[in-house]
Amino acid sequence: xxxxxxxxxxxxxxxxQNRTPVSPAIWLLLTGLAIYFVWLDIALYISIHDCINVxxxxxxxxxxxxxxxxxxxxxxxxxxxxEVPASEWLELQLSLSLIFTPNFISxxxxxxxxxxxxxxxxxxxxxxxxxIFLYKIRDLMDALDGVLARGVGAVIVPTPGTSGxxxxxxxxxxxxxxxxxxxxxxxxxxxDYSHHKTVHQPTRMSRLLAPITHHPVLARLLxxxxxxxxxxxxxxxxxxxxxxxxxxxxxxxxxxxxxxxxNTQVQLFRSSACWVVMYFWRLLNPHMLSQALLVxxxxxxxxxxxxxxxxxxxxxxxxxxAVSWIWVYILSRKLYVT
Numbered sequence: 001x002x003x004x005x006x007x008x009x010x011x012x013x014x015x016x017q018n019r020t021p022v023s024p025a026i027w028l029l030l031t032g033l034a035i036y037f038v039w040l041d042i043a044l045y046i047s048i049h050d051c052i053n054v055x056x057x058x059x060x061x062x063x064x065x066x067x068x069x070x071x072x073x074x075x076x077x078x079x080x081x082x083e084v085p086a087s088e089w090l091e092l093q094l095s096l097s098l099i100f101t102p103n104f105i106s107x108x109x110x111x112x113x114x115x116x117x118x119x120x121x122x123x124x125x126x127x128x129x130x131x132i133f134l135y136k137i138r139d140l141m142d143a144l145d146g147v148l149a150r151g152v153g154a155v156i157v158p159t160p161g162t163s164g165x166x167x168x169x170x171x172x173x174x175x176x177x178x179x180x181x182x183x184x185x186x187x188x189x190x191x192d193y194s195h196h197k198t199v200h201q202p203t204r205m206s207r208l209l210a211p212i213t214h215h216p217v218l219a220r221l222l223x224x225x226x227x228x229x230x231x232x233x234x235x236x237x238x239x240x241x242x243x244x245x246x247x248x249x250x251x252x253x254x255x256x257x258x259x260x261x262x263n264t265q266v267q268l269f270r271s272s273a274c275w276v277v278m279y280f281w282r283l284l285n286p287h288m289l290s291q292a293l294l295v296x297x298x299x300x301x302x303x304x305x306x307x308x309x310x311x312x313x314x315x316x317x318x319x320x321x322a323v324s325w326i327w328v329y330i331l332s333r334k335l336y337v338t
Contacts, residue, residue, distance in 0.1 A: 036081070044073070049275075076291060088153070102146070106141070113134075120186065146168070187228075236289055238321065246324040261335070
């Protein structure tokens with residue numbers, strides 16, 4: 001096989017197949033969704049920070065819109081503008097809460113997530129697209145279980161300590177882990193087909209672990225786990241922990257009645273610093289990271305995304321975690337220290 005042939009091998013698909021160009025309709029769809037999300041985010045910002053003039057020449061902030069909460073702002077746009085409205089529409093039309101429990105929907109979502117991962121590992125363009133479709137059904141179920149639990153139109157708030165909180169969280173972990181491992185399997189297949197596997201000299205540690213790592217079952221399980229895939233997993237874990245912690249802390253500080261000055265809570269909620277922290281979590285929460293991975297599969301750029309995400313995601317995520325901790329500390333001082 002010549003050098004030019006090797007350079008033009010597809011990222012995901014075997015060389016026996018012709019790489020199908022990404023349809024312009026997919027690019028048009030993604031561009032339209034991006035514009036739609038940005039437009040609605042601007043409207044959300046205006047609705048939160050809108051002020052009214054009251055008699056006497058003073059300016060006071062009106063109450064926050066009833067459906068706006070810390071958690072709703074920190075959710076990704078796909079959930080806020082697509083999956084939650086769709087779930088509420090399904091509940092209104094079909095009364096699904098009378099048939100299914102929220103936990104049943106959560107477990108059903110895991111089934112769809114595992115099926116999606118299996119189809120993605122098949123490596124053909126059609127199977128990957130179908131796997132992405134199945135995973136989006138899983139995302140819809142992830143929103144639907146919350147709608148069934150709290151009711152249509154209810155304010156979205158964190159509920160740590162409840163059984164549904166942990167069931168939903170671990171179901172998300174299972175589906176996202178399957179998606180990451182499926183992507184790793186695709187990239188490993190691409191390396192196999194490229195015939196450029198790097199030969200490493202065995203170390204003392206590798207020789208000691210050889211009986212374990214060379215076991216047929218374990219070797220098959222460990223095949224998709226490369227360094228970039230491990231980085232994706234660490235990013236997802238770090239994002240999930242810090243997102244949940246920040247969401248809960250901001251909810252306690254800004255939305256509960258534990259402080260005597262509610263007006264101060266509203267003003268801090270509307271502050272630019274609070275908006276920046278919440279909005280960046282809107283873009284770097286674990287659900288949004290999985291959406292970025294799905295988009296990379298959709299446009300056949302999974303390898304590029306996985307490699308660049310080590311820097312493009314890791315540095316902003318670590319910075320955001322540190323800034324969030326500082327902001328929560330500042331809020332607690334302002335609200336509870338006189």
